[in-house]
Amino acid sequence: MAGIQKNISPTHIDILKEVGNIGAGNAATALAQLINKKITMRVPEVNIMSFDEIIDVVGGPENMVAGIYLRFMGGIDGNILFIIPYRNTLNLLDIIFGEKKRDLFCEFDPIERSALAEIGNILAGSYLSAISSLTKMLLKPSVPALAIDMAGAILSVPLTYYGHVGDTALLIDTVFEEGENLIKGHFFLIPDVDGYDNLFLALGGV
Amino acid sequence: MDVVKVGMADLKIVKNPQIITTLGLGSCVGVVLYDPEKKLAGLAHIMLPDSNNSKDNTNKAKFADTAIPYMIDLMLKKGAKKERLISKIAGGAQMFDFKGKSDIMKIGVRNIKAVKENLHKFNINIVAEDVGGNYGRTIEFNTNTGKLTIRSLGKGTKEI
Known part of the structure; x- marks a missing residue:
């Protein structure tokens, strides 16, 4: 745990907020273009939280959500995760494919799954390329x-x-919302422990 | 009914008539140890296979190799008998279908393996298991009946 909390000052928190702002901002723009709707973003929250607290951010351990996850590597290693509540995932699919009657907890068909994965791909790419240009580091995402x-x-x-280094993780969380409340979700950036040291170095916040 | 919740990388001991539960297991493995005579149960929400590979291994509940002996110890102190202990395990899913070869993506499989090895090491029988797959599980153990209930979204409930 000590490994994570060391050296995190208010200046660092501001830097991480800005990283979230720029990354998620770019991803939100990409999403707005994809679904042709206005997307707004809240101010990013940067917190060091216990694992259980992080899970509570998205409605608790049993809340049903769609998660699109990738690892990225390069000058900084870390995780990007989009979490969209289940209900909003259905709305997102309705916007893309037209409305459809569904059962609660339905199985998604392969086309719907690949559409969601592709949206994730585009949003993650946007998030990551914004951080790349901000830090001038080449960051390579996994599929x-x-x-x-x-x-x-x-x-x-x-x-x-994070389990390897402690019982907390540093979460950069940006909530995005569509105006009619159809789509809402979280962009999470969880840099590896070594990752955010490199972030601070790259961004000059010592 | 008194329901005790165990968080991620955590473990707790309860006794009849308490119920013990952990929610949303993914790649983690839930390990129940049970003394049917004393009706005493422990539940660990294990996150990683081996404490030796981690920089910080102070939280014993987090690793298979430390959580199991620690839980045995706590149960014996509360009056359980080692030779009566049995185990039920659930979890260890692979939540994401990654194409890559990254070890972390196979963490569920590695957790299951480590849990089984460590239970075997302490001569504790696994009397029931529901492991693997690609979906999350909520588990709940009833100290009175000795039944472990497993809930998964869209897959209903089963008892082992």
């Missing part, structure tokens, strides 16, 4: 993977990286 399940189960995967 994004999609899971629609309990929030706790989904978040356990990126949090595993």
Whole structure:
């Protein structure tokens, strides 16, 4: 735990907020263009939280969500995760494919799944390229993977990286919303422990 | 009914008539140890296989190799008998279908393996298991009946 809290000053928090702002801003613009709707963003929240607290941010461990997850590597290593509540995921698919009657907890068909994964791919690419140009570092993303399940189960995967160094993780969380309240979700950036040291170096916040 | 919740990388011990639960297991493994005579149960929400590979291993509940002996110890102190202990395990899913070879993506499989090895090491029988797959699980153990209930979204409930 000590490993994470060391050296995180208010200046660092501001830098990380700005990273969230620029990354998520770019991703929100990409989403707005994709679905042709206005997307607004809240001010990013930067916090060091316990694993259980992070899961509570998205409605608790059993809340059903769609998660699109990728790892990125380069000058900074870390995780990007988009979390969209289940209900909003259905709305997103309706916007793309037209409205459809569904059962609660329906299975998604392969086209819907690949559409969601592709949206994730585009948004993650936008988020990452904004950070890349900000830090002037080349960041390479993995192919994004999609899971629609309990929030706790989904978040356990990126949090595993933090399990090796403590019982908390540093979360840069930006909430995005569509004007008619159809789409809402979180952009999460969870840099690896070594990752944000490099971020501060690159951005000059010592 | 008194329900005790165990968070991620955490463990707790309860006794009849308490119920013990952990929510939204993904790649983590939920390990129940149970003394049917004392009706005493422990539940650990294990996140990683091996404490030796981590820089910070102070939280014993987080790792298979430390959580299991620690939980045995706590249960014996509360009056359980080692030879009566049995185990039920659930979880260890692969939540994301990554194409890459990254070890972390197979963390569920590695957690299951480590949990089984460590239970075997302490001569504790696994009497029931529901592991693997690609979906999350909420588990709930009833100290009175010894039943472990497993809920998954869209897959209903089962008892082992």
